[in-house]
Amino acid sequence: MKKFASFYLFSSFILSGFSYAQNTASGTVYNDLNNNQVRDKNEPGLANICVSNGREVTTTDKAGKWTLPVNGDTGFFVIKPAGYQVPVSAEQLPRHYYLHKPKGSPTTQTEGVAPTGPLPRSIDFPLRPQAEDKQFSVLLFGDPQARGLTEVNYVMHDVVEECIGTSAKFGITLGDIVADDPNLFGEINAGVAQIGIPWYNTFGNHDFNRGATDDQFSDETFERFYGPSTYAFEYGQVAFIVLKNIYFTPDGKYKSQFTDTQIDFVRNYLKHVPENKLVVLVMHAPLVRSGNRNELFQLLEKRPHTFSVSGHTHTMAHVFADSKWGWNGPKPHHHFINATVCGSWWVGLKDETGIPHATMNDGAPNGYSILTFNGNQYKIQFKAARRPADYQMNIYLPEEQSPANWDTTQVVVNVFAGSARSTVEMQVPGQTGWIPLSLKPSGDPAVAAMAQLGPFLDATVDGTKLEKVFGWKMDEPETSHHIWRGSMPKNIPKGTHRLSIRTTDQFGQTYSASRIFRVR
Incomplete structure (x- = not known):
């Protein structure tokens, strides 16, 4: 080496x-x-x-x-x-x-x-x-987080293989490339390289050098493979600033913050970035969780075009930072917490190909995002691993009930990449109009049901824990910030019906889905 x-x-x-x-x-x-x-x-x-x-x-x-x-x-x-x-x-x-x-x-x-x-x-x-169009796309991988070659293979088969042939100009991994074993960087790199586009990397808390006694030396193996963990590059009308915001303390723990050196770097670099360019901050832990984020905010909040992205939480969310977060710009700063490639740490029952379902703790499937730029504007599209591009939501509704029970039945919709700026509507039998649903952050019903398998997986058969057979035990469910709810109307006639859902996100992208149910 x-x-x-x-x-x-x-x-x-x-x-x-x-x-x-x-x-x-x-x-x-x-x-x-x-x-x-x-x-x-x-x-x-x-x-x-x-x-x-x-x-x-x-x-x-x-x-x-x-x-x-x-x-x-x-x-x-x-x-x-x-x-x-x-x-x-x-x-x-x-x-x-x-x-x-x-x-x-x-x-x-x-x-x-x-x-x-x-x-x-x-x-x-x-x-x-090289020629660079003002319109281009970037692949965003959050937390592949592979524990050993088995999970390196999950990354390849679940996500990488379907990205081969992409029109994206480059990709970015948002940290936690591996799970506490930087020796696997080489294996991950060799596989992701098969996509065939340049690939940038971000330092995550699971990419650290075990045994390092100083934060300065926590990213030495990362540097050997990828270079400095804080750097910048430009493409089209966009300036990307990649920051290591995982700071290790002498007791071996970490917190999310930026160093004075990094703040100085951003300040000094922005002097060379025209106001009409979009500045994109890239990091592992969410910006809104970083202790000294206000120092960064002060450097950015007067600029008209800013955006930031992270991973780390194994959930997906859009945060529109305003004064309560310390941002005092004329309009909120959009921070996107990306989905993770590993979902919930490669946890869950395996499918027919041997890959765990890896559903994230907010009910969104594991996957990645496609970030598309047009000049200094951008849009985000979530892509679930090995699923159709239009798979963007799950609808929860009983499959069958008597007429009397529908009056108190709630429609629950998890729009995976939805935000407070999304609209979600439903159309029910006998109606031509669309009924708006309300954003109600809460737990995802399917994740709650899967979590009940936890005690079952502690059981043993012939001395072997069932979690070794059916997959690792999931973490506790987390609040999903992209759950919408609404009430079913009264007097639905007996028979088989279709519930239609449509959603439009902040970028004008519209998706739809349906669920069949019966009134008996």
Whole structure:
């Protein structure tokens, strides 16, 4: 593995000699005309390109040169500008960085970065022009969270295989790539690479180096595979800022917050981002749960176009942050908590293909999202794993009842990616109009029923716990923030009928579903 790390460090950039002045680093961003990731004599430098050391952000001069402060553990990265591409590895991982760790990573249970030696005299970043339309899509994977190769295979068969051939321009994993075993990064990367598009990654609390005694060293294996855990890049009219907002405390626990260095990085980078661009913050834990989010809010709230996305909770939700969350902009900030690839940690009965149902604790199926941009505007579409694209809700209604019981029967609808800005309506027998349903956050009925299997799975047969046969036991159900309710009308005639549901989300996307029931 050390051979891999050293090969990468010295193959992606020109490292011309070594510098003995260790207080600054410098290099060139250049147009890699022949795509060999080595700066040849005829390849010009590129001006006005942002380069960072994770705190300061500078721009290249007319010759493509840059200079930044350095310390004994610094990750330098070029911020990919719109209209350019950075090299990617065989695993489709962007190679936009250089790690300066003269002594390498501290020893932990998983291998970090090998010693990089003295600071190179020149750290040169290659870029190549590429066409970028203002309209493009991105795949968002939340929490694949694989425990061992069995669950790596679940990720591949449940989600990755159906994404092959996507029109998305790149993908982003929102942290918890693995479940406490960074040694599996390589296996996950090799599988996700089969989708065939560049893939960016975010640090999650389950991606940490076990045994690290300082937050600074909690992401050493992550850095070996993916580079700095805080970075930025641009595509079209969108500036993406990826932030590690998992902070490990000396007692081995973690909390969600940003460091002063990260806040400085965002502040310094935004000075170079025009007001007409959409700024998208990407992180693992929800922004609204981060302790010092107000410092970030203050940097963003005067900008007209902002959005943020996270994973972590194993539920799906839209939060429209206003003053009660510390956001004081003219309109609420939209934060989207994405669905998880692993659902509820790959828990549940297995289907005919051997994959657990993995329903999330809010009743939404496991899956991913497709984030589509048009200039500085965006929309989100949820995609349930291995299900049709229009599978967007579950309807709960008794299949059969006598006429007298329908008067007090509630229609319950879980619109998986619904929000407070969605409308949900129903149409019942004998009516041509649509009746609005009310948003009533509550538990999902199916999840509540599945949770009752918990004690059953504690039982044993011939000394083997049934959970080993039928799947891991689910966590307790959680409140779903996308449940709608309404009352059935009176006097439904006897017979077989169809209940129709339609929903329109904040982006104007409309979905429908039906449920058949009988009045006996």
